[in-house]
Amino acid sequence: MAAPERPEAASSSSIPDYECVNVNSKAFHIGSFRDEWLKRLQPEDFSFQQLDQDAFDAKFAAEMGVREETMAELRAVCSADSLRCHPEDQEPDKEDRQTVGMVPETKADMLPEGEVIVTVNIYFPTNLGKFNGVRPRMTLLLTGSHTLADLRDAICCVSDLQVCGEFSSTPDMVPDFISKFLPSFMSLLLGSSTTIEWAKSHNYPSFSQAKMEDTRFVDLTVKLGFPYLYCHQGDCEHPVIITDVRLVHKSDCLDKRLYPLLTHKNRSLSQKCAVCHVFIGRWYTTQDQFAPSDPCLFCDKCFRMLHYDKDGKKLGEFLAYPYVDRGAFN
Numbered sequence: 001m002a003a004p005e006r007p008e009a010a011s012s013s014s015i016p017d018y019e020c021v022n023v024n025s026k027a028f029h030i031g032s033f034r035d036e037w038l039k040r041l042q043p044e045d046f047s048f049q050q051l052d053q054d055a056f057d058a059k060f061a062a063e064m065g066v067r068e069e070t071m072a073e074l075r076a077v078c079s080a081d082s083l084r085c086h087p088e089d090q091e092p093d094k095e096d097r098q099t100v101g102m103v104p105e106t107k108a109d110m111l112p113e114g115e116v117i118v119t120v121n122i123y124f125p126t127n128l129g130k131f132n133g134v135r136p137r138m139t140l141l142l143t144g145s146h147t148l149a150d151l152r153d154a155i156c157c158v159s160d161l162q163v164c165g166e167f168s169s170t171p172d173m174v175p176d177f178i179s180k181f182l183p184s185f186m187s188l189l190l191g192s193s194t195t196i197e198w199a200k201s202h203n204y205p206s207f208s209q210a211k212m213e214d215t216r217f218v219d220l221t222v223k224l225g226f227p228y229l230y231c232h233q234g235d236c237e238h239p240v241i242i243t244d245v246r247l248v249h250k251s252d253c254l255d256k257r258l259y260p261l262l263t264h265k266n267r268s269l270s271q272k273c274a275v276c277h278v279f280i281g282r283w284y285t286t287q288d289q290f291a292p293s294d295p296c297l298f299c300d301k302c303f304r305m306l307h308y309d310k311d312g313k314k315l316g317e318f319l320a321y322p323y324v325d326r327g328a329f330n
């Protein structure tokens, strides 16, 4: 988080300042913060026009007070061409490619100059007991014109795929896709009606409520580094932390179709089938006379081979539940 120099007249709610040092900022309005930057910068500072390399070098040398020999050394050692996160003969990961200066083919898909970029960390659900405040499940870059609904749709969580129920007699009836009508919400950014009622009854300051589809980041007043909450499927609660708000730079991915842009994903360990130890678990059974443990996890193939005859008839007694592995989004 970097704040521009603070003139006397500036409103405190448009320039972030620490509330807790090195932890989180006070609340500020993202759109006003962007406007403060745009007022102070020259258009060429946030322009996407590439500077002529010689002109750039001369400006850099003058600003840093270094001589021509030093510039030549910097060019040789620190140029972007010498940076590599993969072996020379291999293609970089798709995710790596997207984040480095990608320019769209048509102008219509180009991010506008002066657009604001918001970095959001989404953590594992707290009910998994994995929130340690250090390693986010994923990091997304969103633009100021994205809505909270765009953020919600970009969050991958197995809870959205989990089918509840016992299917040992009808394993083919497990739907591939289920629509769930439990509402999701971002709390503290926006409260759900339950949160609002609860806050009222406990004498907390009043919350406002708005639709995620109608709420753009640029219109939000937020605290950087402060844990907010995304809740979906009833009780799957993810801490969400905004870690940075800045203007888009010409070295960013400039293709707006690729945003929300995933820049980091924490891969989860997959739980393997207890029989073949090769495939990822798709079923777990309980009270199962064929299983070495209770509950026991099976891949689809082993589950069907062990528990059904060739006509698909259930063999023996057991209860079977569909299982979605946490590594499904790796």
Ligand SMILES: [Zn+2]
Binding pocket: 125, 157, 158, 159, 160, 232, 236, 237, 238
């Ligand atoms: Zn979730």
Ligand SMILES: [Zn+2]
Binding pocket: 273, 274, 275, 276, 277, 278, 279, 298, 299, 300, 301, 302, 303
């Ligand atoms: Zn298996």
